[in-house]
Amino acid sequence: MNVFDRYAPFVQDFIYRNNWESLRAIQAAAGDVIFNTDDNLLLTASTASGKTEAAFFPILTLFSEDMPRSVGAIYIGPLKALINDQFTRLNDLCEDAGIPVWHWHGDVAQSHKARMLKKPSGILQITPESLEAMLMRKHAAIAKLFGDLRFIVIDEVHSLMRGDRGGQTLCIIERLCRQAGVNPRRIGLSATIGDPEAAGEFLGAGSGRRTAIPKIEAKGTRWRLSMEHFYVSDVQAASNKKDIKALPELEEATDKAPQHADPGIGYVFEHTRGKKCLVFVNSREECEAVTTTLRSYCEANHERDRFLIHHGNLSASYRETAEAAMKDDDVQMTTVTTATLELGIDIGRLERAFQIDAPFTVSSFLQRMGRTGRRDLPPEMWFVMREDMPEPRTMLPSTVPWKLLQGIALVQVYLEERWVEPPRFDRLPFSLLYHQTMSTLASCGELTPAQLAQRVLTLKYFHRITADDYKILLRHLIEKEHIQRTEEGGLIVGLAGERLVNNFKFYAVFQENEEYTVRCESQELGTLVMPPPVGEKIAIAGQVWIVTELDHKRHLVYCEPVKGKVPAYFGDCPGDINTKILQRMKQVLCEDKSYPYLMRNAVARLEQARISTRNSGVTTDNLINLGGDMWALFPWVGTYAFFALERFLNVRCREKVKMRGLDSCRPYFIQFTMKATKEEFFRTLREEANKPIDPMELVYPKEIPLFEKYDEHLPAELVRKGFAYGVLDIDGMLAAVNSWCDKEGF
Template sequence: MPDVRIFDRLAPFVREFVYEHDWESLRAIQVAAADAILNTDANVLLTSATASGKTEAAFFPILTQLWERPSPTVGCLYVGPLKALINDQFYRLVDLCEQGGVPVWHWHGDVSSSHKAKLMKHPSGILQITPESLEALLLRRHAAIPSLFGDLRFVVIDEVHSLLRGDRGAQTLCLLERLSRLARVSPRRVGLSATIGDAEATARILGAGTGRPTVVPQVREAGQTWRLSMEHFYTSGPQAASQAPILREPAPPAPDVDGPPAPALADPGLAYVFEHTRGRKCLVFANSREECEAVTSTLRSYCEANGEPDRFLIHHGNLSSSLRQSAEELMRADDLSLTTCTTSTLELGIDIGRLERAFQMDAPFTVSAFLQRMGRTGRRGQPPEMWFVMREDQNEPRSLLPERLPWKLLQGIALVQLYLEERWVEPPRERRRFYSLLYHQTMATLAADGEQTPASLAARVLSLSPFAKVSLDDYRVLLRHLVSTDQIERTETGGLIVGLAGERVVNDFRFYGVFVESEEYAVRSESQELGTVVQPPPAGEKLALAGRVWIVEEIDHKKRLVYVTEVKGKVPAYFGECPGDIHTHVLERMREVLREPRDYAYLRDNARSRLGAARLEAREGGVAEHPLVNLGGDTWALFPWLGTYAFLALERVLKLRMPTSLGIKGVDACRPYYLQFRIAAGKDELVGALQEAFSATIDPACLLFPGELPVFDKYDEHLPPKLVRKGFAEGVLDVNGARERVLGW
């Protein structure tokens, strides 16, 4: 049997580890991974369900090879997206590696300097690091890279899906290529993920610049049972089930621990969460930090009103690391029934013990997020369990049709059905030019390597795989601009070095990261650091943070400190969150949800009734059948059923490329669901004009408004305006996606 042969091939201490944990056999992904890693020289992409043993699948054969032939330097580099995930994996690996004499190191901002110094003195074993800390290592310890990584054989990229959507993933690939060149090594890459949409595309990205093929082991996984529930609530007034007949027998409520209900005047949706988390260890996922704060403070107020102990924790990116770590430690305790309200910060595989149930407030933006969040539950032999809680204000009597549709409910159903029916997950985006990252890697290369001729700098930077679509002409435009703005400087010999303005950027610790950071103020109450806010209110006003309400006592703008005292009350939080991007396939499935007559077993009473009412309204209004729907008089709504990027392109064509004779006014977008506007002409004239516009060649650059400078990415402010506009036009506006839809009408 191949699994027996594979098992016998593993190092003795690995086999002993398996015996000690009473595993009857290796899991399918572990057998497939060991076969690929031990018997090929290729990169490997491991994708299987959450909690399927992917980490062990990668490290069992890697440790075997490091044990058989120890490396005189770091032999394996583990890149993780979060410090907390690295800490968690560090402690998971230490016991296993100690038995084989393979050291494990970790390196990020919270790791002691003495631990780092030991690694520098005795480089060996496995090093776990974040992309930002790897950037700092390449930049600040440039000369030590060959001695640290001169025999690097493997790079493991955990949660690889989270690093493939945006600048941070592209930065990671740049870092690995720069490290390989500097250390003169060619390590194999091993990517791990539970939510890969297009394995072929992901494998192509993972292996870029290595010159190696990427193997994707095909594993037949056993079927998995889900416990899935989706309920809808109006925030006040009668609920949907009381406004319409029940279409079928409702599912019985889950048996929960008895206890007092939520206070009488509680928000019905949050009361539902409050009552069904009692006596259980749960996560409540919100789509923004603002919503996370609001949900936490409200649930805590229900505990106080009922005279119950507070059983709600909070975890998001603006909290201090001490508060986040405290929540993680409390959740790991098996004897405590606590619930943590969180954003995506607990979406990845940090160990917080056995979770019984996950709640999702409204719909997430992606199938990937849904799977990751549900996958946090159901470990240790239990099925994953997710309860969606869709909340909506009651419609005003004079609301127009588009406003009356339950978009989040439709989106949630679509996300679930796409995976159930097609096993579909969002594919990685491959067509961006990464101009902001291009600036960053140019400055990092000059800071690390010193003076370069323009030609040698272009050769070093443009040969990095994320910049394959950047032309030499574009790079000349960038370098001329950076010289003119003192970001880089010409030497007397014609070389290029970091300029005075560039030194201020490169020498800031925030330079290591490429994700956008707002100017944040640290918030303190006495000696405790609570977290950060972007725009603190003036002294005397209130702010929400860490699931509580505080009054601002003093603001030190120079040190960016806010001093607060806890008070009672309720106030919305603001952190500068932006909505996520939704794929066209999700919108298309939402339209089918409105069209099809079928029921979905996971819908509960209110959700089923709300969907039934929405289908009736959609059918009467022709929403799912016709792109243009008259809302009365000269007011129309356009339902394109397009994802965010194609929707943006269509919106801009409507605003910028339509004949004035159509008399289009008051275009209002609810992205990416519908556009609402007034028009003097008729429906046929507008459709004809749109089809005529898309039948011609549309340069995406002409879809920018005069003088518009769409600065989104971290270093866009340092780019020449020409490249900022070009990057947005060609990387964000999906003209082809919009064209295909419009010409199909």
């Protein structure tokens, strides 16, 4: 029996109604695994390839034959917007079969949640944070809710494999399964997996099952890709280059921007007119600034406002308005967004996506471009690289167009090798260990130290953490009153701990800044951090407002709308760039290859960069003299190897070569003054690299490097250890140092 014939009649009817003429390869492969094996399943295929249907067609068929006595499947989605979108899609599929679909996150009505708790059944769609809250607050009901749980589907699984949020998801799954006495099969969905075997191991951790990874031959897809460069000034790189021509099909009035406009943003303004587009940026601050600027151009040109905004600090109503407008095929508007619209939500017939500056990862680039190219349109991405015009006396490292190089490198490593960042499983997740310890105590009540360790340390994600480390953590938490000893010798949540676990923000393990809710009269606009004083302006929801009142106790900001342009306040946006990307950036400078997606200014700017870096020796030498005692080191290594290198130079080499004023532009270059010669520098590097290195040596004496959300509640020795052994890429740094020394003959 083929997979289609095995589907339930209501699934077959759904396929007929949607005029599908045949099953896609991924749907046939998924059906074979789910129907004929007991394995976990990892489905990796391009965006809009039908992964969700591939997983749920067979799951719902099995449910229709033997209805679960509780929630039968949990769908874990990383974003509320994605869950809202999938909720509508699954409801359409399940309605005829009478299989309930529930969604559960912070924006869902309590009445909907109450109905699910009263009659647990069908499919539950939920975020990791809401599932954590359920484990903590509905502890006694877990067996009833999930006693016949058969499947856990994790969407966009790649987004959970590079930090504490993915570890939290694995821990929650293990805790829930133990508590409910079930061992459901796990199904992971992703369009951008760099190492499928490692991802399959991650997905199945602690399940006792193997993970099937069907190999799906991808159809060749033609991309429409362009990359243009702009100085934030009137003079552009190609201003005097009459011989440079861009791709004719992408050459559309590059200089048609509003008068006195920022050229890069003006370019976006012109090329979104009359189209439905997404404009991706890399931070919430930039999202607000770009939206405000684009709206001001509408006003200056006497056009209606055609720009929406979407990011994680906006209120639900603003986000949902943007989502609804993007799904409406009759609405020709453009949404400026961060990663909140990067993942699998179907936002209709998008004509193109823009990316302002380079994203940090290949994965992010592919996801963002994958928002387009649906419904028989080719995927289309326009990169807009912006840069301040270098001053005449600016030193060499700052004149290199790093973002342009990064964008080219991200595209090239995928086109040439189909390379995507691999998952990171070698961390020491002490922050998450704290979180899961407090969550377990809050949900279970009093436990002996041995019982607590049995429940937490045996979670698969904590395999690198020793019992001795856990004892250090528990002693510290007792001392700080996050945990309290009872007279019987058990452990419960202490007074200081209660203040944390009783706050809804405790459920999330990703870093959050101290946020203030912004209101204009009764309307909630969103949230921001570090609000300015009364009378100052703020930017949120794509508009400018003046602060009229601050309530620090209740974290409220009251404001009124005004005209103008100001920066937003959301906190920093760090990025982790892989060594592979930095090395390909160097290759971009070294090779004479042209890239067909580069536009006029980008071609000219790259040509300038190649000439200047070759003439200065940047493409052949890692250490360049900038004049006198001033030097620049170009490591071409990723973020965490770069961290290790900075510390290695400071701790091991600084005094030996009389290095001073070390100033980094991570992860591109390091500038410093040095009394030693180039030969003495590399000789010292080789000598120090040949000596054994204790990772703890690279943590500064009084430093407590807080990286993760709950690091501040850990004993200092564990924070330092987690940073030294789990963050610093010492092996990558040493490999780079040794290769430089080999090249220099040391």
